[in-house]
Amino acid sequence: MPLFCKQCNERRYPQYSELDKGTLWLCNKCQNYTDSEDVIIREQTEQERADIQAKSEEFERTSNFPAEKLSRRKGVN
Numbered sequence: 523m524p525l526f527c528k529q530c531n532e533r534r535y536p537q538y539s540e541l542d543k544g545t546l547w548l549c550n551k552c553q554n555y556t557d558s559e560d561v562i563i564r565e566q567t568e569q570e571r572a573d574i575q576a577k578s579e580e581f582e583r584t585s586n587f588p589a590e591k592l593s594r595r596k597g598v599n
């Protein structure tokens with residue numbers, strides 16, 4: 523499994539790709555994808571980078587919500 527990048531030793535993350543009809547492994551540092559054989563398929567596109575950025579921002583918003591609620595409750599008590 524290509525869990526670590528061959529070039530920079532960073533952790534790779536599995537990403538489902540519509541374009542490639544399968545799961546590819548992304549290195550955030552090198553911004554390229556490998557298949558399950560650890561063969562580099564292609565570079566990450568601008569669009570994919572933007573999508574991932576948007577998704578992580580959305581995740582931060584939703585995961586921050588319960589913490590906000592909790593501190594507000596604390597203030598009332």
Ligand SMILES: [Zn+2]
Pocket residue numbers: 527528529530531532549550551552553
């Ligand atoms: Zn890398």
